[in-house]
Amino acid sequence: MxxxxxxxxxxxxxxxxxxxxxxxxxxxxxxxxxxxxxxxxxxxxxxxxxxxxxxxxxxxxxxxxxxxxxxxxxxxxxxxxxxxxxxxxxxxxxxxxxxxxxxxxxxxxxxxxxxxxxxxxxxxxxxxxxxxxxxxxxxxxxxxxxxxxxxxxxxxxxxxxxxxxLTGGRPLLSQTLRVDRGEGDIAATLSELAEEFADLSIGCYPFQINGVFGANVVVRGTEGARIDAAMTRLARALEA
Amino acid sequence: MxxxxxxxxxxxxxxxxxxxxxxxxxxxxxxxxxxxxxxxxxxxxxxxxxxxxxxxxxxxxxxxxxxxxxxxxxxxxxxxxxxxxxxxxxxxxxxxxxxxxxxxxxxxxxxxxxxxxxxxxxxxxxxxxxxxxxxxxxxxxxxxxxxxxxxxxxxxxxxxxxxxxLTGGRPLLSQTLRVDRGEGDIAATLSELAEEFADLSIGCYPFQINGVFGANVVVRGTEGARIDAAMTRLARALEA
Incomplete structure (x- = not known):
């Protein structure tokens, strides 16, 4: 539900x-x-x-x-x-x-x-x-x-x-991975991740600090185990 | 216009x-x-x-x-x-x-x-x-x-x-009077002011600092002279 x-x-x-x-x-x-x-x-x-x-x-x-x-x-x-x-x-x-x-x-x-x-x-x-x-x-x-x-x-x-x-639902859980690369470099990886984990919401929030571009990748969902799995996949894909 | x-x-x-x-x-x-x-x-x-x-x-x-x-x-x-x-x-x-x-x-x-x-x-x-x-x-x-x-x-x-x-309009001007009284004490005065100066917007924004209630009265409009007149009227009414 x-x-x-x-x-x-x-x-x-x-x-x-x-x-x-x-x-x-x-x-x-x-x-x-x-x-x-x-x-x-x-x-x-x-x-x-x-x-x-x-x-x-x-x-x-x-x-x-x-x-x-x-x-x-x-x-x-x-x-x-x-x-x-x-x-x-x-x-x-x-x-x-x-x-x-x-x-x-x-x-x-x-x-x-x-x-x-x-x-x-x-x-x-x-x-x-x-x-x-x-x-x-x-x-x-x-x-x-x-x-x-x-x-x-x-x-x-x-x-x-x-x-x-009020009657609540399943609390939204999230994990964040900070990536020190421009979001254009990781966009393809995130797109694949979003397809594989269609039950989760994968957000990418770019920032710029002292002229260096980076992004916070936020994975949200209601099942902790699924978020863990997505974060593990993400970390491996970005290492590769 | x-x-x-x-x-x-x-x-x-x-x-x-x-x-x-x-x-x-x-x-x-x-x-x-x-x-x-x-x-x-x-x-x-x-x-x-x-x-x-x-x-x-x-x-x-x-x-x-x-x-x-x-x-x-x-x-x-x-x-x-x-x-x-x-x-x-x-x-x-x-x-x-x-x-x-x-x-x-x-x-x-x-x-x-x-x-x-x-x-x-x-x-x-x-x-x-x-x-x-x-x-x-x-x-x-x-x-x-x-x-x-x-x-x-x-x-x-x-x-x-x-x-x-873009084509702008007449910039919105404003003046603020800080009043160290609860807004319930000055509401009647503000209501009369709002009627008399119907071309202006009279806003009242309450605050609470260390348990003391006060309010910022903000008079907004596009004609500086009208705002001046309203602020003068307001100050006199609150002194009385």
Missing amino acids: SNPTAAMLVIGDEILSGRTRDANMHFLAQELTKLGIDLKEVRVVSDEAPAIESAVRALSDDFDHVFTSGGIGPTHDDITADCIARAFGAHIDVRADARALLEAHYKKSGQELNQARLRMARIPDPATLIDNPVSTAPGFTIENVHVMAGVPSVFQAMVASVLPG | SNPTAAMLVIGDEILSGRTRDANMHFLAQELTKLGIDLKEVRVVSDEAPAIESAVRALSDDFDHVFTSGGIGPTHDDITADCIARAFGAHIDVRADARALLEAHYKKSGQELNQARLRMARIPDPATLIDNPVSTAPGFTIENVHVMAGVPSVFQAMVASVLPG
Whole structure:
């Protein structure tokens, strides 16, 4: 059986303008790989309702899980929750369970739970809350979409809340061989290897350090013994 | 007149598996912002032909420019050029002009121009070449799609080759005010500011350092005087 699939939707003008370098994609990719869920696509869209709605619909249709980051804070440009409710035709308003969490949090910290902060309790009716141990305001899961914050520390805490509830697959294993030759020199060998080990993925990632070309050959798959066999074959072929 | 729009397509399993952290998106976003071309969407897809073809078609239809990175090297998993030719119904084969570049380069370096390396001369018939001053093997432009390498040093050099030929718009200017208050405290002020300055984009990016919450308020637009006015209004409102 093949592994479950996933997509990520990053929401935020600050990434697209180059102001901020996204960190959540790399984190989520690593966590999903460990769990045996195959991340197949990532989209980054701006804080515009039509872009968010059409991307979430497309990704929700095409993949087993969708993870979003960004746009669920208290300010006017945080429109993700409402967009996702619309994408699923769900009613959304301040919800009692989310409001109770915020009330307790702000009471404890002596801050006011004003109208802006209450926006963070807007949760679609059919959604379940995602725990936020960092700053309380919850994320939520609706159908196969997990809606999370963009601030990396909060995003990571929410991912840790969500992943244990998902059914993983066979974790993707990999081994890497660094080769100090240009990839054009080893391409024929890799092509033969890829044909012989069609159940594995053979990737070649060139680099250039101080004018010297080399490549990292990465062999990925779910069966350790097969990867071992491919690596042994590869090492012999490159010695020859 | 509004600025030209752009999308980016990142091709590579190594990003989606979390092995490599993409660097090209952030670089391209900054370069396009300087030029007044609005990056509206980024997609990251795996090294699979259907994913590449459908993404490039969708993005080419929706935006003025598309920039791709990755998958144009000499190895078996480098399938970008062929996928993009198919997406546009264009014929592709080793092309004389690209072959001549590679012949001169490998002759000079004393390396063999083997079958694998010749794959890097596969260019769709109607495309124009993109100069690669780092490692010679060219990228290409077909219709509104600019096809470039994934290795950051090569990607950056190709972007430098392409951008001067594009018509930019009004560069996006921005100013940032750092506020040492939670974004929930300033959200109402920002909402009023966003209404009054509807021609500007007002973003709020929360952070947490040593347990203290704060936010960077970023005001973006194409008219410096309007941004100045908004920043003055913002500073006064937050003092009050």
